[in-house]
Amino acid sequence: MTRRQSPVQPPAVAIATCAAVAGVEREDLQVIEALSSRGINAVHAVWNDPVVDWPSFPLVVIRSTWDYPDLHREFLAWADQLRSVLNPLPILRWNTDKRYLDDLAGAGLPVIPTRFLEPKDVFQPPSSPFVVKPAVSCGAKDTARYDARNAAKARDHVRRLQANGRTVLVQPYLAAVEAKGEVAIMFIGGAYSHSIRRGALLNDIGLPEEGQIMPLNVQTYEATPEERSLAEQVMFHVPGDPVDLLYGRVDLVPGPDGKAMILEVELTEPSLFLDFSKGGVERLADSIASAFASA
Numbered sequence: 001m002t003r004r005q006s007p008v009q010p011p012a013v014a015i016a017t018c019a020a021v022a023g024v025e026r027e028d029l030q031v032i033e034a035l036s037s038r039g040i041n042a043v044h045a046v047w048n049d050p051v052v053d054w055p056s057f058p059l060v061v062i063r064s065t066w067d068y069p070d071l072h073r074e075f076l077a078w079a080d081q082l083r084s085v086l087n088p089l090p091i092l093r094w095n096t097d098k099r100y101l102d103d104l105a106g107a108g109l110p111v112i113p114t115r116f117l118e119p120k121d122v123f124q125p126p127s128s129p130f131v132v133k134p135a136v137s138c139g140a141k142d143t144a145r146y147d148a149r150n151a152a153k154a155r156d157h158v159r160r161l162q163a164n165g166r167t168v169l170v171q172p173y174l175a176a177v178e179a180k181g182e183v184a185i186m187f188i189g190g191a192y193s194h195s196i197r198r199g200a201l202l203n204d205i206g207l208p209e210e211g212q213i214m215p216l217n218v219q220t221y222e223a224t225p226e227e228r229s230l231a232e233q234v235m236f237h238v239p240g241d242p243v244d245l246l247y248g249r250v251d252l253v254p255g256p257d258g259k260a261m262i263l264e265v266e267l268t269e270p271s272l273f274l275d276f277s278k279g280g281v282e283r284l285a286d287s288i289a290s291a292f293a294s295a
Contacts, residue, residue: 012059015028018065027274031061068268069137097136098133099135101114104262109233112263114171129145131144132154174261184198184252184273186272186273187245193272220276226260245267250265
């Protein structure tokens with residue numbers, strides 16, 4: 001008599017990634033393993049892979065979708081057709097365009113002064129060192145620092161981005177970051193989880209392919225009460241209810257007076273530096289499991 005086999009259960013949670021790191025991104029694989037220990041099937045799935053049966057997933061968790069800036073509209077359209085997605089779609093729409101910085105500045109938060117240039121706007125390079133980056137970007141792609149001596153290169157950079165229909169942002173380069181680095185403060189399940197300090201990212205004038213990107217030199221770091229308070233204020237001012245967020249990362253840099261300023265808020269696909277936390281993987285897996293139970 002042939003023993004009847006139990007049917008194979010389809011994955012319950014998709015951890016969305018991009019083709020470049022599918023199956024190898026460490027943080028994602030740690031979470032998948034932690035979910036498995038909780039009895040939840042999870043799979044690493046490339047967000048724009050047409051073979052994936054996305055309607056079969058009760059829950060999709062956005063993680064390492066690092067190619068979305070070149071496919072921004074497609075990415076949001078894909079997220080819009082998912083049954084349930086974290087972080088939620090309104091957050092993805094808001095956070096994938098850095099014009100959200102204007103919202104935070106309008107709320108009175110200390111954002112690095114930012115000027116946005118639409119495709120038809122004229123760019124006048126500042127006289128002091130500055131940074132140019134696209135409004136839709138991640139991982140410092142197409143991001144560079146300049147000074148007055150390199151104004152022509154900066155104009156070319158802005159012109160190339162605008163020619164592709166992209167909004168550009170220009171910010172002052174805060175030199176104190178070279179000595180003190182950036183602080184990244186992580187939230188998981190709507191609550192503070194851990195923080196790190198890392199070295200300055202832009203090490204040279206011009207685009208990274210012309211110079212280099214500094215090693216991150218990530219270190220475990222305990223955020224000061226002032227830094228945590230600012231990060232918590234940021235999370236309070238994002239759209240919706242902070243408790244609906246699976247994760248968040250607030251990046252801070254020292255301003256001219258030494259006080260922390262907001263560089264970026266990462267709510268879509270950030271590295272959460274889980275290897276530098278105590279229990280971060282477990283907290284993230286618990287939050288996903290809770291969301292799955294409610295999906």
